[in-house]
Amino acid sequence: ERRKYIRLNVIFPVEFQFIDPETSGSISEIKQGFTRDVGKAGICLEVNNLEDGLEQVLKEGRARLDLRLHVPLARPETKAIAKIAWHEKIKSGYPNKYLIGLSFLQIDPKDSKRIYFHATRVILTPAIIAIFFFFLISGLAYYYSAGFKSRVENIKLVEELSRLSTKKADLEKKIMEFDKEHKEIGDKIVLNEDKIEKYKARIKDLEKFATDSSTKDKLIAYLKEDKEKTKTVMKHVLYQRARFDRKVGNLNKENMYLKNRVSRLSGQRVSTEDSLKDLLSSFNPIEEKNISSMFQWIKNHQSKRTGLVTSFEGDKDLEEWGFTYDQSLACQCFTLMREQDNAKAILDFYKNKAERLEGAFANAYDSNTGKIVEYSVHSGPNVWIGIAAAQYTRKFKDEEYLSIAEDIAGWLITLQKQDKEFGLKGGPKFEWFSTEHNLDAYALFGMLYKLTEEESYLEAQYRALEWLKKNSFNRLEGRMNRGKGDATIATDTFAWAIAALGPGLLKESGMNPDQIMDFAETNCLVTVDYIRQDGETVKVTGFDFGKYEHMARGGIISTEWTNQMIVSFRIMADFYKQNSEFNKTGYYNKKADFYLSEIEKMAIVSPSRLGQGQGCLPYATQDDVDTGHGWRIAHGTRTGSTAGTAYTIFAKYNYNPLVLD
Structure with missing residues (x-):
């Protein structure tokens, strides 16, 4: 003491x-x-x-x-x-x-202070460490609690989207069915009225035959010559008149029923539309939140090191792979949402870091290291990176990455000139010609001409169009072929023909865009069972990769390719709106709304570490199956796909990647 x-x-x-x-x-x-x-x-x-x-x-x-x-x-x-x-x-x-x-x-006073300071530090260190660990544990608890809370909220959000999308799709389907039946009834009434007029004309002729004086004279002559024959003729005339009278009566009754049916349908349609309007007041905010969550999912998968976005979550064989095509879609998502730095990060990789093969970019790179993981060089993915650079240039008025698009275009023109028909083959080491790649190239050349006014791009675009007219337009069946000498049905060629060429140019070229869209629905549309994350099985309607009857696997829905079709339905609606054909505008908009509602039923919550519980879309309704086009679907019906998620955002915001704004 x-x-x-x-x-x-x-x-x-x-x-x-x-x-x-x-x-x-x-x-x-x-x-x-x-x-x-x-x-x-x-x-x-x-x-x-x-x-x-x-x-x-x-x-x-x-x-x-x-x-x-x-x-x-x-x-x-x-x-x-x-x-x-x-x-x-x-x-x-x-x-x-x-x-x-x-x-x-x-x-020494300094030594005295140092001894005391050290002693104090030793005494306080346990407390400081305890406080540090307290805050660390509290921070981690808060982080995981917030993450858990966010995940729970996202699960509820996605479940609500699925529930409301199901209701919305049902109402939209009913409205389309009402419209279809209304049209069929209208056509039937018109047909019946035409028949009634014809029957009335026949009755009038029979009446004239029976009352005409010359006819009477002939009958008198017949009576003198052959009484029985005359009786037969008159009996037939009376029978025919009675038969036509009955037909007219029946058709009038049928028309009365049909008109009453139209009246009832109109009332039911109005009631259904009112229900849809009420639903949309709840649905639209939920949809916007889910779309925002999907965009965040894409951002979460972007590597800070390379700028690349991982393509698939659930396939161990493709872990950390970033496909060049998917990088274009992700970059355009960032551009669309005005996230310039994120878009720059992807384009910067391709401008300054990406290793090239055969003068172009490889099909896939490791999203973390930037090293090539798929050594094939295809024309299509290169075109798409050029498209992403062109869209970025136009959106942000920044020409830093325009050289990427121009370098790719120069490489494509070289390939184009190697073919006597100026077709763009699959790549430097491939001999097949794809409609899809040539449609993409047509779009890129057009973009570059708008940005630079270089005539060489306009000439290259013209050559691409002529090749498409000669090798891809299947005028007999009213659709696009998959490639040169290849009449296989491929859904994306239908969607991208509308997106790249536009309905107007297709009509000018002797193709009917309505027929193309109808062919896609008739041959590629499927309805399948999809098991959601919560175990619930829902019916989903969407587009297969081709004619599913040709595949042993049965029907399968691709979220990416269905969303491509949705974008094309919107393009058709806009085209007819500009031409004041509002019935067709409504028809195609209803189709787009319905299929988007169907795809949104498939929304899931990302289970991965990178996904952080955000909403996203799987690539397809089945795992690891043949698409019918020489490649297989990745694993992961319950994990996210960059392509499927990005194209859902495109479909929601009516964004056509193959045309500059």
Whole structure:
């Protein structure tokens, strides 16, 4: 209690000697002890096994102590001279133990502060560590709690989207069925009225035949010559008249029924439209939140190191792969949503970091390292990166990455000129010609001409169009072929023909865009069972990769290709709106709305670490099956796909990637 310093209970080693206060000579050997307490003006020293002679020196209290304090992490040792302030024997016998209170007489002030600071730090360190770990654990708990809460909220959000999408799709389907039946009834009424007019004309002719004087004279002559024959003729005339009268009566009754049916349908349609309007007030905010979540999912999958976006979540064989085509879609998503830095990161990789093969970009790179993981070089993915650069240039008025598109276009023109028909083959080492690639190239050349006004791009676009007219237009069946000499049905060629060429140019070229869309629905539309994450099975209607009857796997819905069709339905609606054909505008908009509602039923919550519980779309309704076009679907019906998710955003915002805004 007599101590003049703060008790800190800090221990570090001390070497000391007793010295004479008058001569400063040593009166003991060097001893060792440990600090018990440390203060600003002195220390409490614990000493074990002190000899009897030194016990007496200690009791007299005149001696001084020459100290060498070994403070951890401090160099050199700290020197001090101290006097004995008090002492206490806390253990007798062997070995004995003393506590000695020392007051510093000589010590460098810096050393004194350093000793006290270190002692304080040692004392406070456990508390600081405890506080650090408390906040760390609290932070982690908050982070995981927030993540868990966010995931729970996203699950509810996606479930609500699926529930409302199902209701919305049902109402939209009913409206389309009403419209279809209304049209069929209208056509039937018109047909019946035409028949009635024809029958009335026949009746009129029969009446004229029966009452005409010349006819009577003929009948009298027949009567004289062959009474029975005359009776037969008159009987037939009367029978025919009665038959036509009955037909007219029946048709009038049928028309009356049909008109009543139309009236009832109109009432039901109005009621259904009112229900749809009420539903949309709840649906639209939920849809917007889910679309925002899908966009965040794409952002979460962008590597900070390379700027690339991982293409698939659930396929271990494709883990961390970033397909070049998918990078274009992700980049255009960022451009569409005005996230310029994210778009720049992707384009910067292709401009400054990506390794090239055959003068162009590889089909896929590792999204974390940037190394090539698929060494094939196809024309299509390169075209799409050029399209992304062109869209970025137009949107942000920034030409930093325009050279990417121009370099790719130059490479494509070289390939184009290698073919006598100026077709763009699959790649430098491939001999097949794809309609899809040539449609993409047509779009890119057109974009570059708009951006640069270089005639070479206009000429290349013209050559691409002529090749398409000669090799891809299947006028007999009213559709597009998959490629040169390849009449396989491929859904994306129908969608991209509308998106790249436009309905107007197709009509000018002798193709009927309505027939193309109708062919796609007739041959590629499927309805399948889809098992959601919560185990619920829902019916979903969408587009297969081709004619599903040709595939042993049965029907399958691709979210990406269905969304491509949705974009094309919107393009058709806009085309007819510009031409004041509002019935067709409504027809195609209803189709687009319905199929988008169907696809939104498939929305899921990402289970991956990168996905962070955000909403997204799987690529298809089945795993690891043949598309029918030389490649297989990745694993992951319950994990996200960049292409499927990005194209859903395109469909929602009516964004056509193959045309500059």
